[in-house]
Amino acid sequence: MADDDRDEEEQPQEDLKDRQGREAAAAMKSMDQEGPEKEQKIDASKVQQAMQTLFAAQKASKDAERAREKELAAVKVAKEDIDVLAAECECKDRKAAERALRLAGGDLRRALQAYLEAGGVLAA
Known part of the structure; x- marks a missing residue:
């Protein structure tokens, strides 16, 4: 009798697993079928x-x-202004000082102001 009870309990579990497996397979199949359609859209x-x-x-x-x-490149920059800006900003890269002067239209005062406003960083 104990074997009969166990068989009856196992039967619904097996049916449930089979049904879940079939549902999962059907879901996977439908996803595969929808995939190419989505790409074509x-x-x-x-x-x-x-x-x-x-x-x-x-x-x-x-x-x-x-x-x-x-x-x-067309902005005229004096060599002396580059030297002053590089010295005041403690900048070893003269190209950065020259660029900052060009961005300031060649005006040393504006370049120094921009340097101070930028928190001590030459404009790039």
């Missing part, structure tokens, strides 16, 4: 348009940076 023209927009923005940014560098 991506509109290739929208992706291409987004990439073109991104490329155009990057190009415009680079062009603006080049134009800004040309403007800065």
Whole structure:
């Protein structure tokens, strides 16, 4: 009788496991079937348009940076001003001092002010 009780208790558990296994398999199958459809829903023209927009923005940014560098290169800077700024800022990199002066339009006073306002860091 004890064996009959155990068989009856094990039977529903086995059915439950089988049913759960079938449900899991069905869920996996439905996920596999939905996967490619989701990928196909991506509109290739929208992706291409987004990439073109991104490329155009990057190009415009680079062009603006080049134009800004040309403007800065055209600013006249006195060698003596570079020496003073480098000495006052205790900067060993004369290029940083020169760039700070160019950003300040060649004005030593403005470059020193910018240095002090930046907390002792030369503008890059």
